[in-house]
Amino acid sequence: MAYDYQAVHALDGTIGAISERRANHLAVHRATAIAVVLAAPGQTAEAAGILVANGEFEARFSGPGEWLILSEVHAPETLCAELSVRLGDFAFVIDQSHGRVALTLAGPDAARILANGIAIDLHADVFPVGRAANVLCNHLSVNLARTAADSFDLVVMRSFAEALVDDLKTMARSHELSVDFATR
Amino acid sequence: MASLIPCPHCGTRPRQEFSVRGDATPVRPAPMAADEVWNDYMHVRANPRGRIREHWQHIAGCRRWLVVERDNFTHEVFSVSDASLEQGGAR
Numbered sequence A: 001m002a003y004d005y006q007a008v009h010a011l012d013g014t015i016g017a018i019s020e021r022r023a024n025h026l027a028v029h030r031a032t033a034i035a036v037v038l039a040a041p042g043q044t045a046e047a048a049g050i051l052v053a054n055g056e057f058e059a060r061f062s063g064p065g066e067w068l069i070l071s072e073v074h075a076p077e078t079l080c081a082e083l084s085v086r087l088g089d090f091a092f093v094i095d096q097s098h099g100r101v102a103l104t105l106a107g108p109d110a111a112r113i114l115a116n117g118i119a120i121d122l123h124a125d126v127f128p129v130g131r132a133a134n135v136l137c138n139h140l141s142v143n144l145a146r147t148a149a150d151s152f153d154l155v156v157m158r159s160f161a162e163a164l165v166d167d168l169k170t171m172a173r174s175h176e177l178s179v180d181f182a183t184r
Numbered sequence B: 001m002a003s004l005i006p007c008p009h010c011g012t013r014p015r016q017e018f019s020v021r022g023d024a025t026p027v028r029p030a031p032m033a034a035d036e037v038w039n040d041y042m043h044v045r046a047n048p049r050g051r052i053r054e055h056w057q058h059i060a061g062c063r064r065w066l067v068v069e070r071d072n073f074t075h076e077v078f079s080v081s082d083a084s085l086e087q088g089g090a091r
Helices: A045-050 A076-090 A110-115 A158-171 B036-043 B083-087
Strands: A024-028 A033-039 A058-063 A065-069 A090-096 A100-106 A132-137 A142-150 A151-157 A177-181 B006-007 B013-016 B019-023 B051-058 B065-071 B077-082
Touching: A024 A158, A033 A045, A045 A065, A045 A076, A045 B019, A058 A110, A065 A076, A065 A151, A065 B051, A076 A090, A076 B083, A132 A158, A132 B013, A142 A158, A151 A158, A151 B077, A158 A177, B006 B065, B006 B077, B065 B083, B077 B083
Parallel strands: A024 A177, A058 A132
Antiparallel strands: A024 A100, A033 A065, A033 A090, A058 A065, A100 A151, A132 A142, A142 A151, B006 B013, B019 B051, B051 B065, B065 B077
């Protein structure tokens, strides 16, 4: 028997009903290619050198010798193939495009909203643009990265995405926040 | 005040991001060691007050195992290092 498989985003049907855009906006990315790279034992420096940011993908620190790679240019299949070719024996690459959800929180109060649930210092001097960290957001572990002075990227496991959006809405109750899928 | 643990990879983080395993001082005996030695290793623990060494895992952060030296009475943290350094540092 043949099956037709359909890709459904983890947040389909839970957001996007209200199109109004407010000062702070949480954009959920539909098709970001995501991969996890783990350096082979003793090869951390070599892998890090190959992963230096370029126009095609962005590497975000998640642990020693471990990065989260995001790409808006590549499709999930081509990102993994590209990384495997570049990294060779220096690292292991695992596709997470359908396993994680990427969100962007942007707006003048973005850092204040995040500070309601995240226990790290988000001041621009301590957590500058380009810095990334795995942090606890309420009870969920997320990868947080600063992409601009008032813009943050969050990457969370797929099954926690709905809970994270609910948490962020609660964290933003004293600020203006709208939530929708990103258009690109 | 929150209990803070300075992770060598992630910086200072709240205790809630970590999971504690227990005493880091017992050394695993040889496979064929006497039953009494294995019994001590498995089940017998000192319960000191003051400065102790423990294994903690940074579950919500880098997910690395750490050796935390702290005071279990005041929760003052003296030192934190990656557990792999004890075995020659694979990473």
